[in-house]
Amino acid sequence: MTKTRKRVVFLITLIVLIFFMVPFFVLVINSFKTTNEFITAPFALPKKLSFENFMVAIERMNFWSALKNTAIVTVLAVAVNMLIGSMTGYFFARKKWKINKIIFAAFLASMVAPFQVYMIPLVKIYAGQFGFSNNLLMVAYIAVGLNLPFAVFLYKGFAEGIPEELDEAAKIDGCSFTRTFFSIIMPLLKPIIITVTVFVAMGVWNDFLMSSLFLTKQETKTLAIAIKTFLTNHTAEYAPMMAGLLLSILPVLVFYLFGQKYIIEGVVAGSVKG
16 A cells, blocks of 8 residues: 555545544533533533533433443343354354254344334334333343344354364264353354444443333433433423433443454454355
8 A cells, every 4th residue: 555545544534533523522522511602602612610510410310220221221132132142143153054044034134124113013012012111121122132133143254254173073072062152162252242242232222212112211211311301392401411421421432442452353254254
C-alpha cells in the first residue's frame, strides 16, 4: 500500500470516527447542562460542572431498580444464548446430516426477518394468552430466541475451523460428544464466545421496543424504558435525560472495551466458513 493510499484510508477512518463520536460528545457535555442551555447551545461546553442532572436521573428513573432489571434480563439472555448457541453451532459443524442443513437454513432465514414481524404474535401469545406481561424471565426468554440464529451462525463457522482430529482423539480416550464439547472444544471457542456475548449483551441491554411491550409496571422497567420518564406529551427534560442515558450506557461500554480485542477475530473466523 502506497503512502498516498494509506493517508486516504487514514483520513476516511478519521472522518468516520468523528462522525460517530460527535453524538457521544454531545451526550457527555449536555449531561452537565440545564435543559435551556442544551436547547440554546447544544455543542457548547457547560459553563460549570454540575452533577445535579445525574442525581435527578437516578431518582426519577428509579435507576437502581431499572439497572437490576436490565442486568437480570441481560445476564440470563447472554448465559442461555451462549450455552445453547455454542452447543448447537458445534453440533451443526460436526454432524453433516441433511436435517441439520435444513434447520440451519431456517436459522439463517429467520435472521433476515426484523423483530417487527414477530412483535404482534409474541405479545398476543405470551402477554395476552399466557399472561406473561411484566415478567423479566419471559423478556430474557424472547431475547434468547431472537439472538440465537445469529449466535449459531457464528459458532458454527468458528467450530468448523477447529480440527476434527481433536474430536477423534477424545473419542478414542472414551469421551462422549458432550464431554468433548465442554472439555476440549468450548475452551477453544473463547474468542467467538466473547464476540457473541458482547453483541448479544449490547443488544439486550439497549433494547427498548421488546421490553416496552412486555414491561409496563414501574418495578419491572429496564433502563431503556426508564429513560422515557423524561419525555411526555408536552415537555421534554433533555438535560437529566442525557445524564440518564450516560449512566445507562456506561456498564455496557466498559464491557465492550473489555472484549473488543476478540470481536474482529471472532466475527471473521465465524463468518468465513459459516
